[in-house]
Each structure stands twice: as structure tokens, then as C-alpha cells.
Amino acid sequence: MVRVEFLGPIQKESLEIEITNLEQLADILQQDKEIAEWLENSAVAVNDMLVNSLDVALKDGDKVSLLPPVCGG
Amino acid sequence: MVRVEFLGPIQKESLEIEITNLEQLADILQQDKEIAEWLENSAVAVNDMLVNSLDVALKDGDKVSLLPPVCGG
């Protein structure tokens, strides 16, 4: 199982899903009307490391985080 | 009389001299071995306003200041 977390203003509970890469996650989330609008401008982290490509394998216990646009300060 | 002051590290007492412009002051100071070495890198103020040219008339009561290289902070 991979845990998917939605950070900051994205109002969605975490998911626990059976996926083995980010491509599969993209397919699943693009179907989800609640968060489809956030996908275009959210960054993605795997185990708290930001990634720049979907070409990332996932294994059991991994955590994927979605980070929408930020504004600290 | 025009008062000429030497600021900061220039070890020279003020002068009171009869001059009517900065050209005359340049002539006088260039003869003065004590301060000749400071003339090349000192700025000049007339009545506490920096000037960029010798083409400045002086009248009785004016003050000319020599400002050697600075380093605040």
C-alpha cells in the first residue's frame, strides 16, 4: 500500500492505495473531481523528497504528498 | 576670510585664509607638503555641500572642508 497525502488547502483525506508508480497515481487522481483542479499546480514528493518526473517506482509503505501553491512569510 | 577644515585622519589645524574661489585654494594647498598627499583622494565641501568642480566662488564666512577616503560601518 502507498499512502497519498494532500497538504495545505487541499480538502481531502489521505488515501491508501495499491500502486507501483506515479503514472498509476496520475490516472487515479485525474478521475477524482475533488482534486483534479489541484493537479496542474501541485508539486509531488515521494517520502518527503520532491520529484520532477512521473518516472518513479513506488513500493509498499511509500508516502506520496501533493503540495499545492505556497506562500510563506 | 574663508575657513578651511581638514576632516578625519588629516592631521592639520584649520586655516583662515583670504581667497575668493577654489582655484586659489588648490594653488595654496598644493604647496603645503603636509597635506599635498591628501588632495588627490579627498572630496571637497563648501558650507557642507559636496562640490565636483573648482569653479565655485567663495565669500567671506564660507567654510571649505576636505574629506579624505571614508569607511563607515
Added chain:
Amino acid sequence: MLYLYDGALNVSKILKDWYDEEANSNYGAYIPFVGTVRSEDGISGLSFDIYEPILERWFEAWQEKARAKGAIIKMAHSRGDVMLHESSYIAAVFSPKRRVALEFIDEFVEDFKASAPIWKYDLKDGQRIYASDRSTAIKGSGILGVKK
């Protein structure tokens, strides 16, 4: 040297503590940047969410960059609500010489704005409203939204 607080920062105390901590480190320049909540658009304050694991990695990467130039960075930020004229953010650079500190504080604060995983909300009419118009997508965003 990353400090997170619930609510507004005690700016004077933080600036003093940081100055005192480095009093004998032989840094010639200390430049804090203090961010304060401005009254605008009828807000009563701001509120912040922070995702700490990524903030810490981001900060540590900057600390490494600073160290390579003989400098250090300290940063404090608020979690939760911060009201008008209170402060929510302090970043500070200490360095031996002024140029490094002046350049680092600018680059650090700008990258902080663009990259630090912190989300801002306006407190207005009893609501907490995501400040989407002032927010910046982190570099590399959007990969999950690309349609095949």
C-alpha cells in the same frame, strides 16, 4: 536553526537571542528580514499551515549553501493564526563580510517565497480563506496533471 512557533513571533526576543548566540562567532554582518502582517483587503490576520519534513530539507539545503560561503542562516516562522501588525516570519543571515550576507538574504527570502512548503490563509469575516492569488506553484509542479 529553524524555529517554528504557534502564533505570532516575539520578534525582539528572537532578534536578541540570535544576536547573542553569535556574539563571539566573529561574523561582521547580521541581516534579519522580518515579515509582518499588513492590514489590507479587510483581513483581520493571516493563518499558516506548514509541512515540516520538506521545510526542514529545504532549509538544510540552504544552510549548506550558506556554510560553503562561511555564513549561517536562521529562520523562524509561525504556525496557525497571526493577527494584524504581528510578525510571522524572520530569516537572518550572519556572515564574515557584508556582500555575502546582502546577497544571501535576498536570494533566501525569494526562494523561501517560491519554495517553502507553507500555505497562507486570510482570516476574514470569521473564515480562513486560502490565499490562492498570492501563492506560487513550487518548481516542477503539475506532473500529475499531464493527460496522456
Added chain:
Amino acid sequence: MLYLYDGALNVSKILKDWYDEEANSNYGAYIPFVGTVRSEDGISGLSFDIYEPILERWFEAWQEKARAKGAIIKMAHSRGDVMLHESSYIAAVFSPKRRVALEFIDEFVEDFKASAPIWKYDLKDGQRIYASDRSTAIKGSGILGVKK
């Protein structure tokens, strides 16, 4: 908002006083620059001479530039002796937005170094030695030295 003190600055008090003075002025950014005496070349401290009339004019011209962008500048400097690890200089910019403050603090501090009528001396082996190698001729210098 130009403050001159005999001897070292009480940095924490000055930073606090300035912050408190502008607490309700609705500035979003406050950036102080603090300059501290570093141990180097065997000095025991630094010493400063200031020519106040021209310093005040120079400062007032900068205050005008800042005001035109909605910002203000405050500055404190020591006269006389300041020992190792004590501070002799603080400049601070307050502005509504961060970019103006980040740009002003850099430009102000650099112009201060090049133009403010302040002379620095090393305190070393009981002597007060003009820091000629670190000093900068004010723009327009040398007019009295031109031979006809």
C-alpha cells in the same frame, strides 16, 4: 531617524525600539543590517570619526528616496571606540513590500560604505591607525589635487 552614539551600539535595544516604533505603521518588511567588529589582523577594536553635517545631508537624501517608494530608513552609528565583537553600525529599511526593502538595504549599505563621511581607525598596540587600505575616496574626490 539617524542616531549617533558614543561607543558600541546596544543592538538588541535599538532593533526592538525601531520595531516597536513602527509597530502600527503597516509595513510588511523590516530589514536591519548590523555591522559588528571582527577580530582580524590583531586589532583590539575600531574607532570612528564622524562629520555630522554632511552625514545628515547624505542621510536625508536617502530618506527622500525611500519615502518616494513608501519606505523609511533608520540608521545608528558609533563615534569613538568599539571593541571586538561589539557593533558599530545598524541600518534598517521598513517598507510595505519585501522587494523594495531588499533592494534598498543593499543599495543603502553600499552607498553608505562609499559616501558616508565616517573615518575608521584600527586600535592596535595602543595606537589609533587610519584604515586607509579599506577606505574609499568619495565620488568627485581629487579636484584640489589637479595640477594646472
